[in-house]
Amino acid sequence: MNVVFFNEYIQTSPRFMTDFTPWTLFVDTGIISVLLLLGKLMRVKIRFIQKLFIPPSLLAGFMGLALGPHGFGLIPLSTQTGTYAGILIAFIFGALPLTSQKAAKGDGANIGSMWAYSQAGMLLQWAFGGLLGLLVLNQIWPLNPAFGITMPSGYCGGHGTAAAIGQAFSQFGYDEILTLAMTAATFGIVAAVIIGLVIIKWGTKKGHTSFLPNYDDLPHELQTGLLPGDKRESMGESSCSSISIDPLTFNLIIVAVIALGGYCISKAVSHFMPGFELPVFSCAFVVGI
Incomplete structure (x- = not known):
């Protein structure tokens, strides 16, 4: 109930109300870009962050959460930023x-x-999370019956899966599921980075790794994420002449068309089968194939 009340407050408070326009998207993109650059700078300069291999995107997310409308309200991010993840993940899978x-x-x-190992782990997580929410946690606290699903959506899934799960449940009036799933996804990344690095360090000391004999001997460019001039490689090849269309724009168009196809399939399924929805990113992956 507190989560629902907080979301309603955020959406109705004059301080955070914003008419979403193309300029709103422009400002959000600019602020997110600044946060990503700051995150990259922190990765390059701060030794502690290098040792933990924390990605700049995660650092940018924490700064946005702390300084944005859900935190101290120091940066004017719109209330629609939570929607971007569900859209961008469709581009990635497409x-x-x-x-x-x-x-x-x-x-x-x-x-x-x-494939069998990953599928077994994924199915066990969904089953364990669902049963834990229904049979245990729901008996202790008055939680939403779907609460257990938010945990695996953030562990075996990620922010894209969390966005898809949250948007699906929001159609049935469970708006708080999106917030819970995103929280689980963020915690899942932090846990994966920290616990994963502990396991890797232990494995290198025990001689269980083949690519990395000693964790402390990692090249400097892997720690900072900056490649020296002699190790930089070309990012790709141009498939068309820039005299007709920019090659990067052409590739973006292809991916955008695929993502749009996934969106159309998802909406078509929801139209002909009310109450049943396929995630847009899953449909985009099928269209991409």
Whole structure:
């Protein structure tokens, strides 16, 4: 109830009310870009952050949360920033098939075992989270029955999955699920980075790693994320002449069309099957294939 009240307050308070226009998107993009640059600067300069391998995007997110409308209100982010994740993840999943390569001969067994391992872990997380929310947590606190689903959406999923789950439940009046799922996704990233690094350090000391013999011997460019001039590589090849259309714009158009196709499929399914919704990013992945 407190989460619902807080969301209603944020949406109705004059301090945070904003008519969303293209200029609002422009300002949000600029502020997010500044936060990302600050996060990158922190990764380059602060040794503690380098040791934990905290990505600049995570640092930018924490700064945005602390300084934005849900924190101290020092930066004028709009109340629509939570929607961007669900849109951008559709672009990511739509572009994945375009960069995938065919498996080499003999890799089928390794791919199959890895797929089975990941699917088993994902299904167990969804089952455990759902049952924990329904049978245990819901009996202790008056929580939403769907609360357990927000946990695996942030662990085996991520912010994109959390956005899809939150948007699906918001159609049934459960607006707080989006906030809970995003919180789980953020905590999942932090836990994965910190606990994962502890496991990696332990593995290198025990000699269980092949790519990295000693964690302390990591190259400086991997710690800071900045490549020296002699190690920089080309990002790609131009597929069309810039005299007709900019190559980067052309590639963005392809991905945008794929993402739009995923959105149309998701909405078509919801139209013909009320109460059933396919996440846009999943549909975009299918269109991309």
